[in-house]
Amino acid sequence: MLELKDISKKLDTFTLRKTSFAVEKGEYFILLGESGVGKTVILEIIAGLIKPDTGSVLKNQTDLGNLSLKNRGIGLVYQDQALFPNMTVRENIAFPMKARSLSRDAIQSKLEELARKMGISDILNQSTTTLSIGQAQRTALARTLSSDPEILLLDEPLSSLDVQAKSELRKLLREINKNGQTIIHVTHDYEEAIALGSSIAVMENGSISQVGSPDDVFHHPKSEFIARFTGIKNFFRGELLHDETQTKAFLSDTAKLYVMTDNPPSKGFLIIDGEDVTISNEQTRTSARNSFKGIITGIEKVRVGIEIIIESEIKISAHISKSSLTTLDLYQGKEVWASFKASAARFIKE
Amino acid sequence: MPRNNKPDVFRLIFIFVGGLILLFIIAPIAGIFLNTSAGDFLKTGLDKEVRSSIWLTLWTSMAGTLLLSIAAIPFSYLMARKDFPFKSIILAIIDIPVIIPHSAAGIAILGVLAPNSFIGKFAAKLGISFIGNPIGIMIAMAFVSIPFLINSAKNGFEAVPERLEKAALSLGASRSRVFFSISLPLAYRSIITGLVMMWARGLSEFGAVIIVAYNPMITPVLIYQRFTAFGLKYARPVAAVFILVVLVIFMILRFISREKRNA
Numbered sequence: 001m002l003e004l005k006d007i008s009k010k011l012d013t014f015t016l017r018k019t020s021f022a023v024e025k026g027e028y029f030i031l032l033g034e035s036g037v038g039k040t041v042i043l044e045i046i047a048g049l050i051k052p053d054t055g056s057v058l059k060n061q062t063d064l065g066n067l068s069l070k071n072r073g074i075g076l077v078y079q080d081q082a083l084f085p086n087m088t089v090r091e092n093i094a095f096p097m098k099a100r101s102l103s104r105d106a107i108q109s110k111l112e113e114l115a116r117k118m119g120i121s122d123i124l125n126q127s128t129t130t131l132s133i134g135q136a137q138r139t140a141l142a143r144t145l146s147s148d149p150e151i152l153l154l155d156e157p158l159s160s161l162d163v164q165a166k167s168e169l170r171k172l173l174r175e176i177n178k179n180g181q182t183i184i185h186v187t188h189d190y191e192e193a194i195a196l197g198s199s200i201a202v203m204e205n206g207s208i209s210q211v212g213s214p215d216d217v218f219h220h221p222k223s224e225f226i227a228r229f230t231g232i233k234n235f236f237r238g239e240l241l242h243d244e245t246q247t248k249a250f251l252s253d254t255a256k257l258y259v260m261t262d263n264p265p266s267k268g269f270l271i272i273d274g275e276d277v278t279i280s281n282e283q284t285r286t287s288a289r290n291s292f293k294g295i296i297t298g299i300e301k302v303r304v305g306i307e308i309i310i311e312s313e314i315k316i317s318a319h320i321s322k323s324s325l326t327t328l329d330l331y332q333g334k335e336v337w338a339s340f341k342a343s344a345a346r347f348i349k350e
Numbered sequence: 351m352p353r354n355n356k357p358d359v360f361r362l363i364f365i366f367v368g369g370l371i372l373l374f375i376i377a378p379i380a381g382i383f384l385n386t387s388a389g390d391f392l393k394t395g396l397d398k399e400v401r402s403s404i405w406l407t408l409w410t411s412m413a414g415t416l417l418l419s420i421a422a423i424p425f426s427y428l429m430a431r432k433d434f435p436f437k438s439i440i441l442a443i444i445d446i447p448v449i450i451p452h453s454a455a456g457i458a459i460l461g462v463l464a465p466n467s468f469i470g471k472f473a474a475k476l477g478i479s480f481i482g483n484p485i486g487i488m489i490a491m492a493f494v495s496i497p498f499l500i501n502s503a504k505n506g507f508e509a510v511p512e513r514l515e516k517a518a519l520s521l522g523a524s525r526s527r528v529f530f531s532i533s534l535p536l537a538y539r540s541i542i543t544g545l546v547m548m549w550a551r552g553l554s555e556f557g558a559v560i561i562v563a564y565n566p567m568i569t570p571v572l573i574y575q576r577f578t579a580f581g582l583k584y585a586r587p588v589a590a591v592f593i594l595v596v597l598v599i600f601m602i603l604r605f606i607s608r609e610k611r612n613a
Contacts, residue, residue: 049516069519082517086535095531096521147521 001025001182002151007045007055009038016041017207018055023151023184023199028177030193031186032217033203039186040079042203043153046184047076059150070099075149079156081140083128089139090124096147114142118172134165138172145176152176154185158192167349170195174350194218194235194269195348219315233317234272240265240347247289247342255313258289259345267350274319276344279308280337281328288339292316296334299325310338379593386590394587400572404595407568410484411552414492415545419499423541426500427533430507444501447494456561459490463562482563490562491552499541499548506540507533539607546603553596 002023009016016038023029031039044050046057048069057064064072083092093114097107115121118138123131131139137157144152157173158166173196177183187193193200194214201211202221210222218233238252242265250257250270259270283291294312301307306325308318316338330336394400429441447455463480464470473480480486510533518528534541556570564571569592577585 047520049520069516070522070524072520074520076517076520078513078517082511082513084514084518084532086532095518095523099518099521099523099527143521 001060002046002184003058004042004046005056005058007042007052007057009041009045009050009052011041014038015206016045016052019208020055021201021208021211023182025182026177026180027182028174028196028198029182029184030197030200031184031203032190032193032197032200033188035188037203038206039188039203040155043076043155043184043186046151047074047153048072049076073148073150074153075144075147075151076153077137077140077144077155077157079159081136083131083136083140083143085127085129087128088124089120089126089128089131089135092128092139093124093142093146095143100147110146114146117175118142119168133160134162134169137161137169141172145181151182151184154183156187157185158187158189171349190218191271191346191348194271195350233315234270234274234277236270236314237267238270239267250345250347252314255292257314257345258342259347260343261347263347263349269348269350271346271348272316272340272344274307274317277316277318277338277340279310279318279320279324279328279330280339283337284339286339287341289342290345291337291339293335293337296330296332296336299330299332310336312338382586382590382593386587390587391590395591399567400569400588400591403567403569403572404592406484406487406566407553407570407592408595408599410488410568411491411495411549411555414488414552415495415499415549417488418492418496419545419548422496422499423503423534426503426544427507427529429500430504431512444497446497448497452494452555452557453561455494456490456558459486459493459558460562463489480562482565484563484566486562487559487566487568490558491555492548494555494558495548495551498551499544502544502547503537503541506537506544509540510536542607546600550596550600 003020004022005020007016007019014036019042031042033039041050045052046064048064048067051065059073064074084095087095090111093111094107097110102110111124112121115124118141120135120138120142123135123139128136128139141157154173158169161169170192173183173185177196185192185196197214199211200214200217201208202217203209210217212220214235218235221233236250236252236255236257238250238257240259240261240263241249241251243249246262247258247260248263248265250259252270257270278286278288283293292310292312292314294310294316296308297311298309299306300309302319305319305321308320308325308330310316310318318338324330328336429437429444450458460481461467462469463473463486465474465479465481470480478485480489514532514536515528518532519525523531553568554570555568556574559568560571560574567575569588573585573588573592576588
């Protein structure tokens, strides 16, 4: 539906090289990469705010390069919201609809609906200069959605929000996407990518190094950037079960794990950093609630230390030092125990 | 605490020199009022020639400011937003009226408006003569004062984040909607300041106007005429009345713009 073909752009601070990817209708597409690798530039090129030096952006096979900004059907929510300071929240949200000369009634009803969805009905008459970041982000989202974009571009929408606001907005974004809205979301946070993305494109050094499902990207990383988060390989889809205590059971397709969390029971992901996984030759009595017997199927040198892959009910990646490798006498095919504490596991609600 | 002593002396010196500068500005003005008796002041205020000259000064400078702002404000926006070759030359051209002697500016304008010039001949066909006409006065005032409006408005537009305009465009607004609903309201204060400054500069103009139009007499010319013909004693009350009128107007303008800011 949206296709970038060989986009290049040279700017003062960095260069975007021959970038191509495609986003299908209804997809939640994540552009993942460290800050300063040009993720925002890609969004601005799609939105038409920056002209690429080479390449083209196609939407439904139409070259967007020939269309004016207003006819592209693309809505961008800026990282710093870019709300109009001379207008109230209401006027900001109504702005795109007024620009399209909708009737007063149409504007009013759509405005109320959007405000209700975004949970900002009570601040409509406030000046935008008095909002919290969370409120500003919701206002910006409502304003962009009121222009009925075919594709919604989000630039780091969850950064600088506190934990509570983050999880609420994540839920909201997921709902918007479920209602059919195609979203391209830029972030540097891999947890966000796992929690939201149906496809993930990894960006580094001014180009895209890998595109695929979260499983592809994190379990078979092709890039230095992803490989550096060795622990990111330990993420499991499943369901958090009910428990009165804080240590709750989490059921993945193949195993039962324990996690310490305040979250109520729900579907989601469990993430364990590779640094938190301990390997031993025999089962030992420790405080680790999670302990799996498995076979070493991979030993790989990473930037710092060694990564060990263990196949058991689940596939576990452990990050250990070189000396541990020799002390424990680890080799491919050896049977070992991998364990980690319930407090080392992080649950992310779907 | 000995550390606090030094900055205090330093600050006292600054306050002292600041006071001298204020005195330098206030003393001559105050002198005009102190040397004008209430009777003279009242008589001059009621003098028909004085009153009509003040009125003429106010409306010609105001009309020139408003008329030219229609073109000057969009031009300022262009200068704030666009980069093009030789832009610095154009910026320098804008400042020319400020840096040349105003009598020279008057001569330059006279050259363009004189009855034997191209424009003068054209106007004559329509039955208009700029020389000795309020239109000529207006043009001379606007010529010397327009840089104030352009530069102030340009600064105002430059302070509007371009990203807001781009955001508005990508939300489906036309260029004109972006200009009128985002750029103009956000640069509003600087534009008003520019307008007030252009008006103030225009109504105090003497050099350029006296060359283009000695008559009808604007107040700065009238003050000069009374001074040369009758002396200081007769020029002073006119100056006092004019200064008072101008001060009152600008105090009101200041007050209004402050009210707006608090609203």
